[in-house]
Amino acid sequence: MIPSLLPTYNRAPLAFVRGEGSWLVAEDGSRYLDLGAGIAVNALGHANPALVAALTEQAGRVWHVSNVYRIPEQERLAEMLVEKTFADTVFFTNSGTEAAELAIKMARKYWHEKGQPERIEILTFEGAFHGRSTGAIAAAGSEKMVKGYGPLMPGFHALPWGDIAAMKAAITDRTAAVMIEPIQGEGGIRPLPDEDLKAIRALCDATGALLILDEVQCGMGRTGRLFAHEWAGITPDILMVAKGIGGGFPIGAVLATEAAAAAMTAGSHGSTYGGNPLACAVGARVLEIVSDPAFLASVNRKAGLLRQKLEALVAAHPAIFELVRGQGLMLGLRCRVAPADVVAAGYARHVLTVAAADNTLRLLPPLTITEEEIAEAVRRLDAAAAALETAPAASSV
Ligand SMILES: *Cc1c(COP(=O)(O)O)cnc(C)c1O
Numbered sequence: 412m413i414p415s416l417l418p419t420y421n422r423a424p425l426a427f428v429r430g431e432g433s434w435l436v437a438e439d440g441s442r443y444l445d446l447g448a449g450i451a452v453n454a455l456g457h458a459n460p461a462l463v464a465a466l467t468e469q470a471g472r473v474w475h476v477s478n479v480y481r482i483p484e485q486e487r488l489a490e491m492l493v494e495k496t497f498a499d500t501v502f503f504t505n506s507g508t509e510a511a512e513l514a515i516k517m518a519r520k521y522w523h524e525k526g527q528p529e530r531i532e533i534l535t536f537e538g539a540f541h542g543r544s545t546g547a548i549a550a551a552g553s554e555k556m557v558k559g560y561g562p563l564m565p566g567f568h569a570l571p572w573g574d575i576a577a578m579k580a581a582i583t584d585r586t587a588a589v590m591i592e593p594i595q596g597e598g599g600i601r602p603l604p605d606e607d608l609k610a611i612r613a614l615c616d617a618t619g620a621l622l623i624l625d626e627v628q629c630g631m632g633r634t635g636r637l638f639a640h641e642w643a644g645i646t647p648d649i650l651m652v653a654k655g656i657g658g659g660f661p662i663g664a665v666l667a668t669e670a671a672a673a674a675m676t677a678g679s680h681g682s683t684y685g686g687n688p689l690a691c692a693v694g695a696r697v698l699e700i701v702s703d704p705a706f707l708a709s710v711n712r713k714a715g716l717l718r719q720k721l722e723a724l725v726a727a728h729p730a731i732f733e734l735v736r737g738q739g740l741m742l743g744l745r746c747r748v749a750p751a752d753v754v755a756a757g758y759a760r761h762v763l764t765v766a767a768a769d770n771t772l773r774l775l776p777p778l779t780i781t782e783e784e785i786a787e788a789v790r791r792l793d794a795a796a797a798a799l800e801t802a803p804a805a806s807s808v
Contacts, residue, residue: 423758428519430457433780435763443758444788446776447765451596451628453743454655455700456777457776462693469692471563476688477703478681484691491695495637495647498666503686504677507627507653508542510663514623514649517667517675518588521621524674531566534581534589534620537767538572538598539589541625541651550590573603574710575594575610582614588621596628599769600743612645621671622650627663631655632701632778634739635711642738651669656779658697662690673742697701701778710778713785714739717774720789728796733770740778743771756795762788 418537427443433456435443436459448454455462468644471482476482490500503508515533520531541547549563556665566587572578572595574766582589589611595601603611617624629639633655636642640650648671654662663685681771684690700706717734721742724733731753733745744752750766767774776788 425758433777433790434457441761443761443763444784444791445727445763446774446788447763448775448777450654450765450773451775452654452657453659454631454633454778455658455697456779459658459779460697460806461700462660465692465696469689470808473688475684475805477683478686481689482686483690483762484688485686488686488691488695488698491498491666491698491702492666495698496574496650496666498650499669500667502665502667502670502682503679503691504653504663504665504682505661505684505687505690506542506663506805507625507651508544508547509685510548510627510651510653510665511547511625512544512777513592513600513665513680514625514651514770515550516680517649517665517672518590518621518623519670520674520679521617522587523555526695530587532586533567533623534578534586535567535569536572536574536591536595538567538594538601539569539590539592539625540597541627542683572598572601573607576608577792578611579614582620584618586618586620588623590623590625592625592627592629593643594634594738594741596630596773597740597767599745599771600741600769600773602736602738608640608643608645612643615648623647623649623651625651627653627672627712628775629738629741631697632710632739633741633775635707635714636739637702637707639706639738653770655689655701656694656697660690660693662687662694703726706778706800710739713780713782716782717776717785717789718742718799720785721774722751724789724793725794727793728800731796731799740774740780742774743767744774746770746772757792759798760791760794762791762795764792788801 414497426438429436435445449707502597505631539551541550546564550567553567721735737743752771753772754766766774
């Protein structure tokens with residue numbers, strides 16, 4: 412008999428009733444150190460007092476008004492994002508998937524208004540993840556996500572991951588856009604080197620193709636800059652944001668230049684909840700905190716410490732781990748065993764991690780994690796790895 416919850420997840424038998432900073436408290440009162448942060452969502456930890464205050468103050472005023480009216484909280488967050496980024500304009504969504512949908516629509520509409528409606532091709536890299544809508548799965552193209560859901564939206568062309576020569580060969584003046592994650596998240600914490608991001612920007616400039624960056628997972632301070640592309644010194648035409656920007660409250664956004672967004676006129680797109688006052692009140696508080704240079708410096712400092720400890724962990728357990736990759740507090744441990752087994756061994760030692768593709772274990776702690784918590788987390792991962800060495804778990808991938 413089908414369960415009352417549609418069984419699309421293979422869930423761990425853990426339920427949390429409370430959170431405090433980097434910790435989650437289970438039903439039985441036991442505490443888990445959270446290196447998953449809701450998959451890079453709880454950027455400022457659980458029950459952060461500043462965010463609780465932002466949410467409850469707004470909840471006492473007004474929860475929801477339609478986008479047929481002006482929404483001051485939304486205008487304020489948009490102005491902040493425009494001030495702090497490359498963008499000239501912002502549209503708010505409820506999720507990363509919806510940000511992907513708008514990014515794709517915006518690129519198509521851009522070429523339609525330029526008199527080239529046939530210019531629809533969007534180049535991507537294999538291993539991409541942009542969400543679960545019919546458009547977003549077509550963009551990502553992985554067999555597992557698209558199987559049985561056809562026919563898919565046409566126009567996407569996935570190139571081998573990180574293959575700049577293939578990108579150079581594929582991009583033409585018929586390419587509408589290039590859509591990539593500066594660091595693939597679900598794909599296994601795979602960063603594109605700065606040089607490659609610059610090369611892709613140059614290829615877009617040479618052909619007129621729009622550059623769409625998906626920073627749903629790697630953005631909002633995760634890498635130690637407000638957005639990951641800042642490390643490469645480039646800017647996109649369209650940027651997808653979600654996850655961390657709400658700190659746990661559902662909100663996403665599409666940021667764009669005036670030129671890229673020019674075709675998006677009244678009536679061309681919309682959302683009932685997108686940019687809701689509750690979401691924007693929380694988002695503004697998150698952005699204020701995360702964009703503070705002192706906060707970003709602390710992320711970089713802690714990232715250096717975590718990385719150093721993880722390098723030592725890999726060296727101590729060569730049968731379990733192969734290497735560390737990623738940037739900032741978005742780090743991956745490529746495993747020599749099934750990452751799901753490491754995740755399970757972590758549960759037993761009350762440390763939460765997340766598996767990803769390419770045999771990778773993801774570490775995406777709250778950006779507010781302390782140095783003591785980092786040391787404690789790596790001690791627990793060390794114990795988990797030691798347990799796997801002595802009694803290898805049956806793979807549950
Ligand atoms: C999570 C994620 C998405 C989808 O976001 P949802 O909020 O789950 O719709 C899109 N792109 C990337 C890179 C993501 O990590």
